[in-house]
Amino acid sequence: MVVKKRIYYGGFHGFIAPVIPKAPRSLRRRSLPTKPSQGTEICAIELLAAVAGKLLQESESSISSTDKHEPLEVKVKPVISEHHDQGSGTESQHVGQPTNLDPPLKEFPHSDNDSNLERASVFTNSDVTQKIGTNLKIEASEDKTVVNDTHSEIQRETIEALTPVKSYGLKDEVESCVNNRVLKKSASRVHLSLYSDHVSKHRGNVKIDIRDDDEKYFRYNHYDYSTRRRAFGSRSRAGYKRIRNILTSRYRKVAPKPKDYGTEVRSFYHKRKNIYMREQYQASKRRKSFHHNSKTTNTKDSHVKFSIKSFKVPELYVEVPETATVGSLKRSVMDAITAILQGQLHVGVLLQGKKVRDDNRTLEQTGISQKSNLETLGFTLEPSLPESSPSPLQKETPPPSSPVVDNNLEKNQENMNLGEVVTDEQVTDSKALMIVPEALDPEILAVVPLSEKTNKRFELSQRRTRRPFSVSEVEALVEAVETLGAGRWRDVKMRAFDDANHRTYVDLKDKWKTLVHTASISPQQRRGEPVPQDLLDRVLAAHAYWSQHQCKINEKQQKITV
DNA sequence: ATTAGGG
DNA sequence: CCCTAAT
Numbered sequence: 423m424v425v426k427k428r429i430y431y432g433g434f435h436g437f438i439a440p441v442i443p444k445a446p447r448s449l450r451r452r453s454l455p456t457k458p459s460q461g462t463e464i465c466a467i468e469l470l471a472a473v474a475g476k477l478l479q480e481s482e483s484s485i486s487s488t489d490k491h492e493p494l495e496v497k498v499k500p501v502i503s504e505h506h507d508q509g510s511g512t513e514s515q516h517v518g519q520p521t522n523l524d525p526p527l528k529e530f531p532h533s534d535n536d537s538n539l540e541r542a543s544v545f546t547n548s549d550v551t552q553k554i555g556t557n558l559k560i561e562a563s564e565d566k567t568v569v570n571d572t573h574s575e576i577q578r579e580t581i582e583a584l585t586p587v588k589s590y591g592l593k594d595e596v597e598s599c600v601n602n603r604v605l606k607k608s609a610s611r612v613h614l615s616l617y618s619d620h621v622s623k624h625r626g627n628v629k630i631d632i633r634d635d636d637e638k639y640f641r642y643n644h645y646d647y648s649t650r651r652r653a654f655g656s657r658s659r660a661g662y663k664r665i666r667n668i669l670t671s672r673y674r675k676v677a678p679k680p681k682d683y684g685t686e687v688r689s690f691y692h693k694r695k696n697i698y699m700r701e702q703y704q705a706s707k708r709r710k711s712f713h714h715n716s717k718t719t720n721t722k723d724s725h726v727k728f729s730i731k732s733f734k735v736p737e738l739y740v741e742v743p744e745t746a747t748v749g750s751l752k753r754s755v756m757d758a759i760t761a762i763l764q765g766q767l768h769v770g771v772l773l774q775g776k777k778v779r780d781d782n783r784t785l786e787q788t789g790i791s792q793k794s795n796l797e798t799l800g801f802t803l804e805p806s807l808p809e810s811s812p813s814p815l816q817k818e819t820p821p822p823s824s825p826v827v828d829n830n831l832e833k834n835q836e837n838m839n840l841g842e843v844v845t846d847e848q849v850t851d852s853k854a855l856m857i858v859p860e861a862l863d864p865e866i867l868a869v870v871p872l873s874e875k876t877n878k879r880f881e882l883s884q885r886r887t888r889r890p891f892s893v894s895e896v897e898a899l900v901e902a903v904e905t906l907g908a909g910r911w912r913d914v915k916m917r918a919f920d921d922a923n924h925r926t927y928v929d930l931k932d933k934w935k936t937l938v939h940t941a942s943i944s945p946q947q948r949r950g951e952p953v954p955q956d957l958l959d960r961v962l963a964a965h966a967y968w969s970q971h972q973c974k975i976n977e978k979q980q981k982i983t984v
Numbered sequence: 985a986t987t988a989g990g991g
Numbered sequence: 992c993c994c995t996a997a998t
Binding site: 885886888889928929932 | 992993
């Protein structure tokens with residue numbers, strides 16, 4: 423029998439799942455805001471991961487609401503750091519001086535914790551955003567005849583404009599982050615510099631769930647001011663179960679079937695911590711820059727002027743052993759960043775969320791003009807990585823920007839099993855791409871505790887690959903329902919799909935539902951592999967029959983009860 | 985674990 | 992397909 427969300431408390435291969443008392447769903451889902459315990463240290467790295475997760479969430483939610491350019495407000499409460507001894511300065515002193523790595527908060531008069539938070543927020547907005555943002559200015563002509571202004575041109579210029587960023591103080595920023603094991607202002611500062619785009623566009627809060635190696639569980643700063651988003655951070659436990667289930671499920675054919683790692687896995691689990699940073703840079707939809715008074719404004723060759731605040735960058739994946747030195751962590755982070763920035767970069771052009779593929783059309787033809795909505799113009803960086811797992815059976819090689827590592831271990835395997843090809847036409851979703859600095863053991867990765875957003879990510883990626891019913895399957899289903907009736911899906915499953923592990927009775931039920939619908943609409947409206955009309959007729963007949971049959975049963979039952 | 989139905 | 996409520 424196929425199990426999806428079952429908990430195996432026996433643990434597998436030495437990995438013991440935490441026993442969680444079950445409560446009603448409504449209660450379990452509720453996560454009460456919890457104040458941080460006093461004096462608890464937050465590792466900067468974990469904060470980094472948390473912020474990254476938060477930003478990821480922000481970016482995801484922002485897809486549907488791109489117009490909410492609100493500043494990110496990071497509600498991280500610095501627990502340990504002390505500013506009492508710091509003199510108070512004026513705020514304006516350091517604004518715009520990002521290279522100053524001194525704790526920025528000391529510039530503000532110290533009061534209580536809450537004001538600390540505010541200060542952090544202020545700092546990030548004023549400082550970091552400016553930095554990267556002002557570095558990229560691009561100008562392109564709208565008219566091809568005047569200037570070579572195809573998309574390739576834009577892309578080239580974009581890369582050139584990006585170049586300064588490489589040498590620019592990114593490294594210092596990152597390293598200053600890593601230097602602080604205890605949460606300090608500079609830590610959050612770095613995060614935000616990495617996500618400067620979000621800083622300028624989103625408002626949110628950060629919740630940090632930290633679990634230590636002994637499964638203790640802390641929740642920090644659950645300042646959920648936003649009502650439009652579902653809280654994340656209350657599902658770490660569930661995430662564990664998820665992972666375990668995934669590994670043990672026959673449906674989810676995740677590649678890593680653990681060998682006999684036994685205690686090895688466990689010790690590993692205690693040794694390592696996973697930092698899973700995913701970042702989504704919302705492709706900058708920069709507003710028009712304002713050059714209306716310029717003399718060069720003719721009617722003939724209008725130019726498209728815009729600036730790029732930041733780029734949508736694929737996720738960063740960083741894994742570091744807990745026993746590693748801080749220095750090596752620095753290098754790992756640096757590697758991940760440089761790998762993106764120095765690798766073969768491609769620039770994708772997005773217009774209204776859709777990728778512009780034709781490099782040869784003019785901006786005008788594509789609809790990119792100063793008059794039109796330049797806010798919807800965006801760019802993505804698309805590193806091209808070496809194929810991690812070339813699958814000979816894969817008929818269609820995914821574009822370099824598409825997910826390579828992520829959950830494709832599973833997908834690839836399924837593809838091979840079924841000969842199916844997953845075509846990711848979600849061009850706007852070129853997010854999942856990992857930079858793995860060091861060789862990564864997927865088996866271990868799956869067992870290592872994952873941070874919250876990783877869980878979410880993992881779960882999201884676990885949607886089963888679509889498997890359209892074949893005609894023969896439909897035939898079998900129809901036959902079974904004809905004899906057993908609609909509603910006895912478990913019996914239908916056992917009768918006709920007992921050996922098809924990937925078809926649950928829910929699937930069969932759903933399929934029947936769609937079959938009935940398909941049969942009742944005109945052939946022109948149907949999609950997918952056409953189902954023979956005679957089968958559809960049988961569907962309708964069976965549906966009608968069993969509907970009536972059900973009615974009769976109900977009537978009888980009613981008479982009996984009355 | 986199954987069933988029913990909405991998303 | 993997924994998710995949930997209700998059995």
